[in-house]
Structure formats: C-alpha cells, structure tokens
Amino acid sequence: MLKHFINKVCGKFVFAPRIMICIPSQVTEVEKKAVIDAATQAGARKVYLIEEPIAAAIGAGIDISKPCGNMVVDIGGGTTDIAVISLGGSVVNTSLKVAGDKFDEYIVKYIKKKHNVMIGERTAEDLKVNIGCVYPKIQDIEMDIRGRDLVTGLPKTLTVHSSEMLEALLEPAMMIVDAVHSVLERTPPELSADISDKGIYMTGGGCLVDGLDKLLQEKTGINVMIAQDTVSCVALGTGKALDNLDVLEGKTTR
Secondary structure (H helix, E strand, C coil), rough: CCHHHHHHCCCCCCCEEEEEEEEEECCHHHHHHHHHHHHHHCCEEEEEEEEHHHHHHCCCCCCCCCCCCCEEEEEECEEEEEEEEEEEEEEEEEEECHHHHHHHHHHHHHHHHHHHHEEHHHHHHHHHHHCCCCCCCCCCCCEEEEEEEEECEEEEEEEEEEEHHHHHHHHHHHHHHHHHHHHHHHHHHHHHHHHHCCCCEEECHHHCCCHHHHHHHHCCCCCCCCCCHHHHHHHHHHHHHHCCCCHHHHCCCC
C-alpha cells in the first residue's frame, strides 16, 4: 500500500523521496522502528515520524513554536490522540483506541441488543453521520435502516431515532472526555491557564459527531473549537512539517 501511494505521488522517481509519517502519540520504540522499516522497504530515502496531535495542530493553523500551551484532541478512525503542545513538542499526551470505528461498533451492538437486528458497519456509519449525537438534540430526528432480523433471519426495516443514538454513543464519548480530563490533570498550571484562555481544539473526522464539542465543553468548562477542514488537518499539518524540516528537526524522529 505504501508503495502504491509513493508511486502515485512521485511517479517514476529518479531519487528516492523523503517521507513523513504520522504516528499516535503513545507508540513504542518497536512500533516506530516497524513503521520506519516498512516505509524504507517501500522506497523511501529517509523517513521522518511526527506525532498526530502535533501534525493536527500545525494543520489547524496553531503556532506550536510559542511557549504557551495549546490542547489538541485529534479523533480519527482508530485512535484518539490528546496532547498539550508547547514549544513545538508534546508536554503531556495520551492515546486511546476509542474513535470513529469504536462509535460504529457501539451502534451495531446497540441495535442488536435493543431491536434484535444485525446491521453492518456501513449502515452504522450512516446512522452516526446522519442522526448520531452525544448531546441531546432540540428536535428528535429519525432514519430508516435495513438489517437482518436475528429471530427470523429475514431482512427487516426499522426506524431509529437520534435519542437512541445518544444512548448508544454516550459511553464511548465519555471515555474520550475522561481521557481529556486526565490530560488536563497532568498539565503544568501555567499551560492549564493558557488552555483555559485559548480553549481546546478538536480535529479529525471523529469530532464531527454531533454534540461532541458541546459535551466536552460542558464537562471541562473550557471553550471547545472544531478546526477548519478538520478531516484533512493531520494530512495538511504533515505536509507543512515536511516543508519546514529545518524548524522541526529536533521534534521529529528519523
């Protein structure tokens, strides 16, 4: 897969390209080495690793080089990375395997338990995108879905309401809120004051679940902002970091 993407971007290159890859903030040295080896075998001349929250912060337009604290919550598909960034690096960070895919899993389990109907991951994602919420909506909306009745084994159509999605998604959403709370508890007081003034930045496709910013704001008492072009933040930040390697030389792993 890496070879395919390298060829797609570079074509038939004369010189092997330099590559920067995003990694979750809590990966081990063994995992880092595995990523570097895989990229080198795929045709990279030099491999740089950058933590996802730092890439997300750069992509969101935050000046990470200043001595003030910025908190970034990057909710992707497989992992949620939370970090307090200052002077170009992570001061406190954590990574948990609760993100967009886990939300889909919880929806599948909920529909199976409550309606005795099995649905696929694609249907679960449609529910999450269209009527999913983690904070009570003013108006309860509904959506029709099709799945397999576990009693008869036949296809069945049912109507699901956003209030049911709130019930299904609140547990994984609270895991993310608790992780943010844990990072805030470990943050130095001066940086905590900066975060209180500036707010928390949310990036990644997973943060688009309706009401997640409101829930986090209510539980922490800190203003929460969703970055522009949130889905592409990490990719954009990685590109900018690769263009400014001289500035980030000490903050990236080779």
